Amino acid sequence: MLAIAKSPLATQKHIGMFLNSTTCVVLENDVNPFNAIIKDAVEKYWKATPIEFIDQTEFEIRRFDSRYSFIVLMTNIYDKDPSGVSYNYISLVLGGNAKELTKMPELCNIPLHYSDDNSMDYSYAIPSIVKFMQKHVKKLEKKRFFISIYGLKYYNKRGFNGKQLLMNRDKMAPDANSIEKINTVYPHFVKLLTPKEIEDEITANTKNTLFHLHVGPNQNKAVGKCFEMIFDVDGNLYYYRSRLITNENKDGFNLMDFKRIR
Numbered sequence: 046m047l048a049i050a051k052s053p054l055a056t057q058k059h060i061g062m063f064l065n066s067t068t069c070v071v072l073e074n075d076v077n078p079f080n081a082i083i084k085d086a087v088e089k090y091w092k093a094t095p096i097e098f099i100d101q102t103e104f105e106i107r108r109f110d111s112r113y114s115f116i117v118l119m120t121n122i123y124d125k126d127p128s129g130v131s132y133n134y135i136s137l138v139l140g141g142n143a144k145e146l147t148k149m150p151e152l153c154n155i156p157l158h159y160s161d162d163n164s165m166d167y168s169y170a171i172p173s174i175v176k177f178m179q180k181h182v183k184k185l186e187k188k189r190f191f192i193s194i195y196g197l198k199y200y201n202k203r204g205f206n207g208k209q210l211l212m213n214r215d216k217m218a219p220d221a222n223s224i225e226k227i228n229t230v231y232p233h234f235v236k237l238l239t240p241k242e243i244e245d246e247i248t249a250n251t252k253n254t255l256f257h258l259h260v261g262p263n264q265n266k267a268v269g270k271c272f273e274m275i276f277d278v279d280g281n282l283y284y285y286r287s288r289l290i291t292n293e294n295k296d297g298f299n300l301m302d303f304k305r306i307r
Contacts, residue, residue: 052138052151054193059139059150060186063114066139068094071104071117079118082168086175087116093179108149113140120160130262130269131160137178152185153178156260156272169244170258176280197285203306208253210235211243216259218297231303251278261296271296275306
């Protein structure tokens with residue numbers, strides 16, 4: 046689903062409508078590994094509303110009905126990004142009379158991967174994202190004003206003492222691609238792991254474990270935006286940051302990010 050701009054943030058009325066809706070998980074066309082991953086996570090962890098799984102044809106029918114909400118992949122192209130780089134987001138939106146996808150009330154929107162990246166490096170984060178969406182709606186109900194100002198940065202925290210931080214070693218900026226470099230600014234326990242190792246670690250050791258999710262274009266490109274997120278396995282978001290990529294400020298989680306969370 047292509048969305049050129051950001052959808053409007055849901056109002057208090059929309060939140061009430063969501064809580065009384067049936068949430069439809071929109072599966073991708075053809076054989077897409079995302080379908081199995083999101084289906085498994087929603088079946089295990091979605092508690093907020095009744096759920097159904099539908100295809101994109103059915104979505105185009107139901108999206109005009111406010112009795113339904115949707116978990117759907119949307120592709121966003123930022124109007125301030127001259128490179129035209131696009132990203133896939135996992136979005137929670139409410140049905141209604143909006144003619145355009147970008148007008149559907151948005152309850153949650155999480156960047157997932159660069160749209161030309163066919164890898165599933167993000168799969169370990171899907172269970173936490175599904176949990177976070179539900180927590181975010183509850184927080185939105187009480188703190189909508191602040192979330193409307195700060196977006197997902199509302200959740201940013203500092204001081205991760207006593208927690209192990211699992212970082213995707215393939216998505217680190219050049220100034221933070223080793224433990225030695227990281228330790229110059231970040232004093233807490235950190236590991237640099239592959240996505241598969243992160244998945245194994247958060248399955249085996251859930252207590253006091255945080256993990257990194259990076260979204261960005263190919264690291265050889267000096268265009269577009271990158272997104273850095275830190276979650277725990279219970280669906281709490283600890284850190285969110287987005288920034289433009291340049292030749293001087295390369296893609297990946299960097300020392301400035303570590304300074305922000307130390």
